[in-house]
Amino acid sequence: MKPISAHRLAFGGIVIALSINAWAQGGDPTSAPAASVLAASGASAPATGKKADRALRRKVYAAIGKNKEIKAGSISVTAKDGAVTLSGSVPDNNQIPKVAEIARGVPGVTSVTSKLVVQKPFGGQ
Structure with a gap:
């Protein structure tokens, strides 16, 4: 084997070894290797x-x-x-807690703030 080919082969082996070591030490779930593994597995991040x-x-x-x-x-x-x-208005006071309860029941909702008011009839008090 020629000396230059041996040096290239040794250098390539070192690069591969360092790459594998760096890949295995990822640890952080947001790092690129973890993200690519997540994408490759078909799972999706929230x-x-x-x-x-x-x-x-x-x-x-x-x-x-x-x-x-x-x-x-x-x-x-x-x-x-x-x-x-x-936000907005509802025609009846009883609907305000119902709307808030419906919203709380939706998956992914962590909190509900209701700024709903009762709609007053036109010309009324």
């Missing part, structure tokens, strides 16, 4: 950020809309990291 907030908001709207007793046309839902805020 969604975070604006995309997750929008998805949670849609789930809460859908849950409220399924309840036929609730007049949800004037209800606004905002979500931020699992915290849901309900």
